[in-house]
Amino acid sequence: MNAIRARFRLDRSDFRLDVDLNLPGRGVTALFGPSGSGKTSLLRLIAGLDRAQDGELSVNGQVWQDAGSFLPIHRRPLGYVFQEASLFPHLSIRRNLEFGMKRVGASDRRVSLDQAIELLGIGHLLDRKPDSLSGGERQRVAIARALAVSPRILLMDEPLAALDLARKQEILPYLEKLHDELEIPLLYVSHAPDEVARLADHLVVMDGGRVLADGPLIDTLARVDLPIRLGEDAGVVLDAVVEQRDADWHLARVAFAGGAVWARDAGHPPGHRVRVRILARDVSLALEHASGTSILNILPAEVREIADDEHPGQALVSLDVGGSPLMARLTRRSIHALALAPGKRVHAQIKAVALVG
């Protein structure tokens, strides 16, 4: 029931959008796709910033748009973060934060100003004007400002795209905190696979104004049949738990359903939940368990499917490791040499494991 139902058709001379989606009413849903795929258009339609004549939208049981009605955006209980912070330049940071909050009835306030300020770490900026802040600080204020209206859903349109890598790294932890501490569903538009891998629970892949795939992140990323143009970023994400730490070698052993791998120790204590990202290009396959190799992580696996890759000389091999998915990028020649086929048992050699989030 707690869900978002969105159906939109848009027919402009230069752009078409045709989308019919049911999204979970909790967690982070990433709208992912290349630029021009329609993900931002979809987000704007959901917010009510743009209007499709043909559309139906309900959020958590409340109808925002259908054949006969269109709830104006300022009456929709949402928070929106634009790609550029879009703070009001004539107001101090404090007044920016209060702008939306004071327009929300006292009985509808569930997020306090202090909470929003604390969550985004902007307490020291309150008396300054937006133009004296760095890009990263401005975007944190914009996120806090959106939170302070106690939204039922938070919409973010590539909030990190306008920032450099260092600023991104500055903000990502705050977004993770939002994910962990707030019960607000988040719709997150992004074209960056690393952000998606780190933040999303649910993934909607878009291209050409249509939805190519839609499902839980882990399952959807592991599909090799999708024409997802991830390129070098093709790979899987697994939910895992830190099992033990090896202080001598600065490694951590993280366990996921069906196996465990060693990764660089990120300082998490045993029992800590982490995400593990393994890129297809970092996985090779061997018929026997190799010895005398530098590879730490070798897991028994079964080939499930072999699919075309972007280059005709390569293929993506989908693997099953005790129930968890894994993906390997191999040359067609190697696949032929190893006689790989669905059902074949192999050893997956994993060269790099990244802990994200």
Add this chain to the structure above:
Amino acid sequence: MFESTDLAAVWLTLKLAAVTTTLLLVIGTPLAWWLARTRSWWKGPAGAVVALPIVLPPTVIGFYLLVAMGPNGPVGQFTQALGLGLLPFTFAGLVVASVFYSLPFVVQPLQNAFEAIGERPLEAAATLRASPLDAFFSVVVPLARPGYLTASVLGFAHTVGEFGVVLMIGGNIPDQTRVVSVQIYDHVEAMEYAQAHGLAAGMVVFSFLVLLALYTLNPTGRRK
């Protein structure tokens, strides 16, 4: 040095400019907002009509206003039907004429200011629960402040400087329509050059100070 008729003319001029500017800000704001944001076919023609007073001789504006507000003109018949009498040769008629005459000097700075603000602050305000009217007053007006300053100063100064329109529609009635520019003309006609100098130099100093204030206090008001 100033005669009492001179002071009366100065006072009348300031009153006319103040009333006209106030009315223009009220009328000009929605008009400039519409011009700044519409995609309608009417944007071009409407913008051209607003700009007409810049290029037309004041006598032409005054002539047509006189005809329209006269006993047989549409405006005149309307004001008579309302029991207001006729507007020409009254202070009210002068205000109406000045509003037309100074319209572009208020509408254009406002329109430029609104266009410079763009769509985004309004979208942000809407996602923060502000209705369109709320967003206009809490975001657009403060952001357009330099535009409002420019519009007020130019509207006021331009009204102070009008002559031809006043002569056509207001004539030369003390305390009613005899503004400073008309009074200077009277002095010159009567060969009273000393009095003419007093008022004329006053106008030069006033205009200079107004524009100086505009360009020094409000450098951003001239962006775009």
